[in-house]
Amino acid sequence: MDIIALARELGHAIQKDERYIKMLAASAATEKSPELSEKMSRFTELRNELNREIVKDEKERDQDQVNRLDEELRALYEAITTAPEMLAYNQAKAELESALNFISQIISGSANGQDPDEIEQEVSCTGSCASCGGCH
Secondary structure (H helix, E strand, O other), X not given: OOHHHHHHHHHHXXXXXXHHHHHHXXXXXXXXXXXXXXXXXXXXXXXXXXXXXXXXXXXXXXXXXXXXXXXXXXXXXXXXXXXHHHHHHHHHHHHHHHHHHHHHHHHHHHHOOOOHHHOOXXXXXXXXXXXXXXXX
């Protein structure tokens, strides 16, 4: 079997993996939440409104409006990112990304002559807590 066919098999296996299925379910839950959808729509509206205000000439710009929109945008962002559905999605996504990164390490290491059975998962901090499964 050639390596492209094996890659396709791997793709099918990934789509059957519990981490992938969990991430899809969590994504669907975020889309089905009316509260979260409303917050995300409002976030987009506010961001656009803020951008329109920011690009105005300094003389035309209402700095109080910019500050108000910025505060409201930050509060809404916090509400979105701490919503239970979004927390579950981010956790599921991080778990899947961790597995995909390990797969990539195995492939890259193998292409560089390492024994695929000897390649261990490298765990390192990316600096982004969103992609983290927790400190070890």
